[in-house]
Amino acid sequence: MWAINLRIxxxxxxxxxxxxxxxxxxxxxxxxxxxxxxxxANVTPEQLVSAGDQLYHGAxxxxxxxxxxxxxxxxxxxxxxxxxxxxxxxxxxxxxxxxAYIYESLTSPGTFVVTGYEPIMPDLSRTLSPQQxxxxxxxxxSQGGTVDVTASDVPAASAASSGAAGAGGAARIANGSTDPMxxxxxxxxxxxxxxxxxxxxxxxxxxxxxxxxxxxxxxxSILAPDAKIARGYEKFKGIMPKTLGDQLSAAQLExxxxxxxxxx
Amino acid sequence: xxxHLLLQAVADTTGAYRxxxxxxSRAAVWIAxxxxxxxxxxxxxxxxxxxxxxxxxxxxxxxRYDRLSKEFTRLLLIAYSATAIWGAVLxxxxxxxxxxxxxxxxxxxxxxxxxxxxxxxxxxxxxxLYYYGWDRWKYGRAxxxxxxxGILLNVxxxxxxxxxxxxxxxxxxxxxxxTPSTSVASIKFWEAFMNHTWMPINIHRLIGNVVFGGAIVxxxxxxxxxxxxxxEERAHYDWMGYVGNFIAISALIVxxxxxxxxxxxxxxxxxxxxxxxxxxxxxxLWVIQAFLIAVLFLAGNYYLWxxxxxxxxxxxxxxxxxxxLAVLVIGAIVWGxxxxxxxxxxxxxxxxxxxxxxxxxxxxxxxxNTAVNLMILATFxxxxxxxxxNIRPVVPWAQSGTRIQGAMFIVAAVVxxxxxxxxxxxxxxxxxxxxVYQVGAVLACIVFVTIIDVxxxxxxxxxxxxxxxxxxxxxxxxxxxxAVTFTWLMGLMGFARSGIRQHWHVWQVMPxxxxxxxxxxxxxxxxxxxxxxxxxxxxxxxxxxxxxxxEKSTFVPAASxxxxxxxxx
Numbered sequence: 087m088w089a090i091n092l093r094i095x096x097x098x099x100x101x102x103x104x105x106x107x108x109x110x111x112x113x114x115x116x117x118x119x120x121x122x123x124x125x126x127a128n129v130t131p132e133q134l135v136s137a138g139d140q141l142y143h144g145a146x147x148x149x150x151x152x153x154x155x156x157x158x159x160x161x162x163x164x165x166x167x168x169x170x171x172x173x174x175x176x177x178x179x180x181x182x183x184x185x186a187y188i189y190e191s192l193t194s195p196g197t198f199v200v201t202g203y204e205p206i207m208p209d210l211s212r213t214l215s216p217q218q219x220x221x222x223x224x225x226x227x228s229q230g231g232t233v234d235v236t237a238s239d240v241p242a243a244s245a246a247s248s249g250a251a252g253a254g255g256a257a258r259i260a261n262g263s264t265d266p267m268x269x270x271x272x273x274x275x276x277x278x279x280x281x282x283x284x285x286x287x288x289x290x291x292x293x294x295x296x297x298x299x300x301x302x303x304x305x306x307s308i309l310a311p312d313a314k315i316a317r318g319y320e321k322f323k324g325i326m327p328k329t330l331g332d333q334l335s336a337a338q339l340e341x342x343x344x345x346x347x348x349x350x
Numbered sequence: 351x352x353x354h355l356l357l358q359a360v361a362d363t364t365g366a367y368r369x370x371x372x373x374x375s376r377a378a379v380w381i382a383x384x385x386x387x388x389x390x391x392x393x394x395x396x397x398x399x400x401x402x403x404x405x406x407x408x409x410x411x412x413x414r415y416d417r418l419s420k421e422f423t424r425l426l427l428i429a430y431s432a433t434a435i436w437g438a439v440l441x442x443x444x445x446x447x448x449x450x451x452x453x454x455x456x457x458x459x460x461x462x463x464x465x466x467x468x469x470x471x472x473x474x475x476x477x478x479l480y481y482y483g484w485d486r487w488k489y490g491r492a493x494x495x496x497x498x499x500g501i502l503l504n505v506x507x508x509x510x511x512x513x514x515x516x517x518x519x520x521x522x523x524x525x526x527x528x529t530p531s532t533s534v535a536s537i538k539f540w541e542a543f544m545n546h547t548w549m550p551i552n553i554h555r556l557i558g559n560v561v562f563g564g565a566i567v568x569x570x571x572x573x574x575x576x577x578x579x580x581x582e583e584r585a586h587y588d589w590m591g592y593v594g595n596f597i598a599i600s601a602l603i604v605x606x607x608x609x610x611x612x613x614x615x616x617x618x619x620x621x622x623x624x625x626x627x628x629x630x631x632x633x634x635l636w637v638i639q640a641f642l643i644a645v646l647f648l649a650g651n652y653y654l655w656x657x658x659x660x661x662x663x664x665x666x667x668x669x670x671x672x673x674x675l676a677v678l679v680i681g682a683i684v685w686g687x688x689x690x691x692x693x694x695x696x697x698x699x700x701x702x703x704x705x706x707x708x709x710x711x712x713x714x715x716x717x718x719n720t721a722v723n724l725m726i727l728a729t730f731x732x733x734x735x736x737x738x739x740n741i742r743p744v745v746p747w748a749q750s751g752t753r754i755q756g757a758m759f760i761v762a763a764v765v766x767x768x769x770x771x772x773x774x775x776x777x778x779x780x781x782x783x784x785x786v787y788q789v790g791a792v793l794a795c796i797v798f799v800t801i802i803d804v805x806x807x808x809x810x811x812x813x814x815x816x817x818x819x820x821x822x823x824x825x826x827x828x829x830x831x832x833a834v835t836f837t838w839l840m841g842l843m844g845f846a847r848s849g850i851r852q853h854w855h856v857w858q859v860m861p862x863x864x865x866x867x868x869x870x871x872x873x874x875x876x877x878x879x880x881x882x883x884x885x886x887x888x889x890x891x892x893x894x895x896x897x898x899x900x901e902k903s904t905f906v907p908a909a910s911x912x913x914x915x916x917x918x919x
Contacts, residue, residue: 117869
């Protein structure tokens with residue numbers, strides 16, 4: 087009887103292992119969450135293009151159709167000899183310049199459908215913020231054309247900037263919570279730094295930061311991030327926001343410093 | 351990344367989420383929901399064929415089916431408690447880990463939740479009456495009343511499922527006029543409840559439950575077969591395993607059509623959701639699904655072919671099995687061919703374009719629909735050979751009848767191939783319509799060939815009784831593979847259905863702003879699915895063992911010399 091049980095157990099485990107193995111061997115794609123954009127009033131076209139690029143190739147989901155050449159027109163490469171989207175967007179609809187055409191395509195896609203394609207494009211204003219939409223417009227314009235999206239097009243740009251810089255921004259992060267992980271998530275640290283298993287790899291990994299930096303150096307890195315740059319990350323100087331001193335309360339800052347210093 | 355740092359939209363997360371220790375909230379809810387659904391599928395599927403088996407027992411005056419039905423129901427009784435327990439775990443986890451989302455759902459569907467619980471209460475007691483009254487209400491009119499209880503049990507179960515489907519389909523396809531700013535108080539219950547995908551999910555789950563129930567019963571029977579101490583017991587469980595497999599595979603043949611309807615409704619509701627499902631980050635999922643279904647077809651057919659070894663007269667059909675195997679293998683390969691996958695520029699360059707120069711032709715719907723329809727025809731032919739193995743029709747029109755059956759197979763295959771090839775030369779919108787002709791030809795073939803076969807089998811000469819129990823052990827392991835694969839497939843499709851909402855609790859109405867908002871890749875999902883399947887099968891094994899402690903099996907004692915008939919005779 088034990089032999090039968092073992093054999094059945096082996097068949098079940100073997101089948102499960104096979105399916106799990108195959109599913110792990112194929113390309114792994116995770117559906118990311120579109121992140122809110124915090125654009126300053128002095129946002130440059132280059133910054134908009136960069137943000138749009140990330141959206142286009144990531145959470146925006148654009149590549150599911152555009153680029154395959156079957157469901158929707160290619161945008162980044164030539165389409166029927168007319169060049170990429172930035173080169174052809176101004177000639178699509180009479181009376182509409184490139185910027186207006188692309189914005190309309192994103193927010194009212196049924197208005198003009200390119201001949202030969204089905205009207206399958208969703209209205210992205212349901213899922214993306216105005217800032218994200220304008221970042222996408224800028225990115226698409228940059229594909230063979232000239233970017234003419236400016237900060238004045240982006241409705242909330244100036245509001246975001248003033249809010250962060252003023253006293254009103256204090257303690258808004260994580261609603262004043264002193265839970266360090268809540269602060270880290272709410273302040274967007276994970277966009278660049280890794281903490282635990284979460285986060286990106288643009289900035290230094292913070293998992294063992296306590297063994298490299300003292301508490302006072304950690305505090306200085308939060309308040310004045312450009313004062314000292316970790317070796318190997320020199321080219322990213324200026325990227326980390328310098329506004330955390332205004333946005334965090336003293337209790338939040340100290341909680342964060344203690345938390346990071348304990349990561350040895 | 352510059353000062354326009356991308357920030358997670360977490361502004362409103364305070365109080366909306368709590369975390370679960372060690373495995374996190376998402377994994378905790380995932381496991382609870384999946385296990386609840388697996389048990390629920392079993393306890394909803396089994397009563398359907400328990401009632402059918404009891405009816406065959408009553409009206410066909412065959413006690414064997416009555417005993418089989420009772421044994422099905424005994425399995426049901428204990429599994430029912432597990433369903434309720436996992437349902438309670440799911441509710442507690444949702445209400446404590448996702449309190450804001452749970453409050454939102456209850457604000458819209460609160461009344462239906464009370465109705466749900468009430469019906470669950472009635473369902474429980476109907477089940478107890480049905481099972482414990484089996485021997486008391488065994489004869490005459492009382493037996494019919496007992497059978498009516500079985501029907502009532504199905505009505506309660508189906509209603510409960512339909513109610514829960516309203517909640518989950520609302521999360522996928524809420525009415526289009528509901529937006530993030532819509533006040534919950536202004537949402538009309540019936541509009542939210544009977545949303546776009548409600549009925550397609552109902553039908554898909556209804557059929558899926560039968561498939562699942564049949565597969566689990568088949569696995570149970572195979573275990574009892576392997577553990578049997580006497581030939582009689584072995585014969586009984588061999589027969590039970592055959593019935594379970596027959597039910598599972600028969601319902602499986604219809605399931606893709608229900609799935610097609612559901613997919614079409616998703617596309618009609620929101621193209622981007624459909625594209626995410628079929629061509630977006632989930633596109634590789636369908637390659638895995640094709641592999642799993644290939645395993646199901648191959649294991650199901652293999653079981654039948656091995657089973658023909660215990661049927662006198664089956665030798666004359668054996669030479670055909672290698673051709674059926676070839677059709678199934680080639681069909682599975684075509685079905686599993688990827689088409690428009692998300693690929694980066696390097697992968698596109700390596701492939702030589704957005705599609706593979708040769709395989710891209712096989713990855714399109716024309717080829718896939720052709721492949722799956724031919725696989726269904728091949729499987730149906732296997733069943734037909736199994737049915738016909740030990741009989742020789744004696745009706746005067748037997749020869750013509752067989753020729754007509756053969757012609758129907760050929761016509762169906764030609765229709766499937768013709769529209770499959772023609773599909774390459776027409777617009778997409780025309781091509782989609784062709785699948786209806788292909789499916790219609792296959793279904794018509796199945797229906798008319800079966801009718802002819804049933805009529806032809808009347809008074810047929812027997813070539814010898816089926817030697818139930820004389821089945822090699824390897825065939826029983828095929829039933830286990832079927833059960834594991836069905837369960838895994840159910841977990842995979844659950845991930846697909848839930849995952850296409852991506853970072854939304856309610857699609858484009860209520861965003862998921864928790865740390866688990868990103869929809870994980872298939873590798874992580876497969877580990878979760880395998881974990882759930884393992885827990886489920888371990889619990890089912892334990893429950894069946896408990897059932898065995900409480901009561902002896904219902905196999906037919908040696909006194910009966912009646913040959914166990916084929917299902918459908």
